Amino acid sequence: MTEARQPRMQVFLTLPAYNEAEALPRLLAAFEHDILRQGYGGRVVIVDDGSTDGTAGVAREWSSRLPVELVQHRENRGLGETIEDGLRRAGELAGADDVIVTMDADDTHSPALIREMAQRINGGYDVVIASRYRPGAQVVGLSALRRLMSFCASILFQVLYPIPGARDYTSGFRAYRAAVVQETFPQGGARVLREKGFASMAEILLRLRRRGVRICEVPMILRYDRKPGTGKMKIGATVGKTLALLARHRFVE
Numbered sequence: 001m002t003e004a005r006q007p008r009m010q011v012f013l014t015l016p017a018y019n020e021a022e023a024l025p026r027l028l029a030a031f032e033h034d035i036l037r038q039g040y041g042g043r044v045v046i047v048d049d050g051s052t053d054g055t056a057g058v059a060r061e062w063s064s065r066l067p068v069e070l071v072q073h074r075e076n077r078g079l080g081e082t083i084e085d086g087l088r089r090a091g092e093l094a095g096a097d098d099v100i101v102t103m104d105a106d107d108t109h110s111p112a113l114i115r116e117m118a119q120r121i122n123g124g125y126d127v128v129i130a131s132r133y134r135p136g137a138q139v140v141g142l143s144a145l146r147r148l149m150s151f152c153a154s155i156l157f158q159v160l161y162p163i164p165g166a167r168d169y170t171s172g173f174r175a176y177r178a179a180v181v182q183e184t185f186p187q188g189g190a191r192v193l194r195e196k197g198f199a200s201m202a203e204i205l206l207r208l209r210r211r212g213v214r215i216c217e218v219p220m221i222l223r224y225d226r227k228p229g230t231g232k233m234k235i236g237a238t239v240g241k242t243l244a245l246l247a248r249h250r251f252v253e
């Protein structure tokens with residue numbers, strides 16, 4: 001009798017979702033095809049952040065086809081709380097050596113890249129960032145203003161808070177060794193992240209920087225042209241919050 005083949009690795013995909021009913025089915029189908037059908041085990045944790053477009057219904061539909069779990073916010077709480085709730089739930093489900101991945105739920109990030117990111121975690125890194133600032137990376141369909149903004153943020157963070165191996169501090173697409181998430185967001189613990197909006201992604205890295213985690217990057221192709229509808233980021237607010245984060249981590253925390 002043949003020994004049941006052990007899945008190669010468990011990947012826990014965490015999706016912060018605010019009005020992503022249109023993009024989610026494409027993204028989940030790609031995750032199924034590129035990861036679950038390639039011998040990886042895994043689950044998907046969708047955190048619905050008070051969507052009004054039926055995002056929760058799409059998640060429920062897919063839970064009959066894939067190991068999808070829905071976490072719901074009755075009202076919109078912002079990316080900060082959404083990503084923290086997703087990471088905490090994934091940390092609860094995962095074993096210490098499993099991989100927890102966060103990516104946008106708007107189908108602009110490709111799940112196929114998770115395979116390479118998981119291998120880097122297996123190779124000893126604690127965090128792998130899908131980066132816009134590595135040879136081979138591409139950004140398709142993003143406005144010049146947004147590209148410039150992200151690039152300036154990247155330079156500022158690298159100068160003020162250098163982390164070996166990190167250039168893209170604001171990308172939402174990352175893989176973490178589960179143990180790092182479990183230590184940073186302990187079960188039953190108080191809220192960790194202070195940033196409510198997009199600056200929360202950089203805040204996570206600044207907190208991990210203090211723990212001396214090993215970080216590397218892989219080049220990503222950001223397909224902003226695949227995003228249904230327009231970007232929801234409030235540019236002015238995000239610039240302000242990011243600058244405040246830069247100052248606070250330097251002088252206060």
Ligand SMILES: Nc1nc2c(ncn2[C@@H]2O[C@H](COP(=O)(O)OP(=O)(O)O)[C@@H](O)[C@H]2O)c(=O)[nH]1
Nearest residue numbers: 016017018049078079082104105106231232233
């Ligand atoms: N804009 C926005 N996105 C949120 C919120 N909560 C969760 N998200 C999700 O956070 C991710 C990043 O947001 P997105 O609009 O894709 O940002 P962008 O692609 O950089 O413009 C997406 O998966 C959103 O669905 C929120 O309150 N506002």
Ligand SMILES: [Mg+2]
Nearest residue numbers: 104105106108
């Ligand atoms: Mg996005």
